Amino acid sequence: MQENAIEVKNITKKFDRFVAVDDVSFTVKKGEILGLLGPNGAGKTTLIRMLCAILKPTGGTATVAGHDIIEEGEEVKKSIGYMTQKFSLYDNLTVEENLEFFSGIYHFPSRKRERRKRFMLDVTGLKGKTKMLTRNLAAGWKQRLAIGCAVIHEPEIVFLDEPTAGVDPISRRGFWDFIQKISEKGLTVIVTTHYMDEAEHCHNICLMYDGKFIAAGNPQELKEKKMPWELLELEVDSPMQGLEIARTIPVCLDVGLRGRFVHVLVEKAVLALPAIEKAFKSQGIIIKRAERRSPSLEDVFVSLIDSVEKEKLKRKKPV
Numbered sequence: 001m002q003e004n005a006i007e008v009k010n011i012t013k014k015f016d017r018f019v020a021v022d023d024v025s026f027t028v029k030k031g032e033i034l035g036l037l038g039p040n041g042a043g044k045t046t047l048i049r050m051l052c053a054i055l056k057p058t059g060g061t062a063t064v065a066g067h068d069i070i071e072e073g074e075e076v077k078k079s080i081g082y083m084t085q086k087f088s089l090y091d092n093l094t095v096e097e098n099l100e101f102f103s104g105i106y107h108f109p110s111r112k113r114e115r116r117k118r119f120m121l122d123v124t125g126l127k128g129k130t131k132m133l134t135r136n137l138a139a140g141w142k143q144r145l146a147i148g149c150a151v152i153h154e155p156e157i158v159f160l161d162e163p164t165a166g167v168d169p170i171s172r173r174g175f176w177d178f179i180q181k182i183s184e185k186g187l188t189v190i191v192t193t194h195y196m197d198e199a200e201h202c203h204n205i206c207l208m209y210d211g212k213f214i215a216a217g218n219p220q221e222l223k224e225k226k227m228p229w230e231l232l233e234l235e236v237d238s239p240m241q242g243l244e245i246a247r248t249i250p251v252c253l254d255v256g257l258r259g260r261f262v263h264v265l266v267e268k269a270v271l272a273l274p275a276i277e278k279a280f281k282s283q284g285i286i287i288k289r290a291e292r293r294s295p296s297l298e299d300v301f302v303s304l305i306d307s308v309e310k311e312k313l314k315r316k317k318p319v
Contacts, residue, residue, distance in 0.1 A: 005030045005157050005188040006051065010060035013046050020046040022211035023060070028190065028204075030156075033183050035202035036192040037301070043211040044192040048159050051190070052082050065156045081150035081158035089146055091135035095126050098134055102149040120148040123181060125174075140171025144178065151182060158182075160191040164198065176201045196298040207301055214304050219297060227295045227303055229253055230269040232276070234262040235289040242285055249279045254302060265299065 006028040013021040021043045028034045036044045049055040051064055053073035062069045065079035089098050099120055103113045121127045124144040129137065134145065143163060151158050160179075164172045176198065183189055191202070199205045200219050207215040207222070215226050236242040242262040246255040251272040254265040266272035269292050280287055295303075 003029060005032070006062065006064050006190070008051070008060070008062040011047070011050060011057050011062055012059035013043075013050060013055060014058045019211050021050070021057075024211075024213055025060075026206060026213065026216060028188060030188055031183060031186050032204060033179060033189045033191065033202045035199045035205040036190065036208055037194065037196065037199050037205055037297075038192075038208035039194055042208040044208055045161055047208075048082075048161050048190065048192060051076075052080060052159055053077055079156050081153070081155040083146050083150040083158070083160045083163055089134050089142065089149065092133065094131050094133055095121075095137070095145055096130040098145060098149055099152060103152045106153040108153070116152050116154070120152050123178065124148045138171075139167050140174065143167055143171060143175055147175070147178065151187065155187070157188040157190065160189065162192055162194070164193065164195060172198070196296065196301060199297050205297075207304060209305055209308060214308055215300070222297065222300050223295055227300045228307075229265040229267060229295075229299075229303055231293045231295045231299060232264045232266060232269050232273065233258070233289075233291050233293045234264065234276070234280075234287050235260075236262060236280070236285050236287055238285065241283070242280065242287075245280055245283050245285060246276070249276055251275050254299075254306065263293070263299075265295075265303065 004027045008024060008026050011021060011024050012019065024047065036047065038044055046055065050057050051062055051069060053069045053076040056070065064076045067075040067079060069076055090101065093101065096117070099117045100113070103116055108116065121130065124147070126141065126144060126148070129141065134142065137145065147160065147163065164175055167175070179189055179191070179201065193199070202219070204216065204218050205222065206213050215222055217225070234242060239257055239260050239262055243255060243257055246252045246262055246264050251266050252264045253267070256263050264276065273290055277287055
């Protein structure tokens with residue numbers, strides 16, 4: 001019995017001289033939620049479109065639900081659901097009519113079609129909105145309908161490309177509750193996002209930058225093993241002024257605001273703190289509290305990108 005839902009080997013996609021996806025390899029187990037994280041332009045959508053047999057790779061290959069994406073593209077498409085960045089719904093149809101249309105594409109027997117429609121209305125919370133025109137739904141409800149249409153045919157794998165873009169935080173939370181439910185029923189989920197906090201809901205994540213995977217693992221592993229720096233949280237009366245001061249201190253490798261606290265990344269907190277306190281005091285700012293904090297995935301990602309960019313600069317410098 002095949003354990004992996006997806007197996008990717010050295011997949012590459014070039015558009016003329018531009019390399020959108022660069023020699024990527026990974027596997028996804030059945031029932032796993034995999035998050036593909038990275039900024040816009042990292043290559044996430046191009047990778048998804050290759051795995052959905054929409055784009056042909058320039059090099060490498062992959063199997064999706066046991067089917068080769070190059071040789072068995074039509075079988076791949078039958079085995080997956082795909083929710084694009086822009087909800088692929090018909091705005092002039094009602095909620096029920098959209099579900100009817102998408103279930104009809106797969107030629108379900110009428111009894112099974114009705115059963116699947118009732119199930120999707122139930123799990124998405126759309127029962128009371130069946131007669132509403134889709135154009136009149138709020139973004140969060142459109143999102144639920146879009147994913148309902150993407151999985152109504154009971155695919156083995158569903159690809160969700162930036163599904164929460166432009167959706168409010170409460171709707172985003174409801175979306176992830178739904179993703180957990182369908183994953184527990186054995187559906188494999190691949191989701192792309194640039195919201196780092198969403199990655200905490202994934203079993204495993206791959207951080208993508210400039211077409212490459214720069215790190216992969218579960219969220220806790222990445223925070224523990226891929227973060228070479230330590231994080232200090234500073235409480236001061238004037239966070240904005242504290243932020244500006246921190247930017248001038250050599251031991252502060254990266255700085256930012258989290259709410260009303262100044263966050264600084266340093267090599268060793270115990271060695272850096274005296275220098276930070278001295279610099280703040282010289283500007284008339286007293287640090288009320290300084291504590292080490294666990295890094296967020298955003299901190300990890302910023303650190304990894306910084307390392308990648310520094311390595312690029314090294315290679316560009318003449319010997």
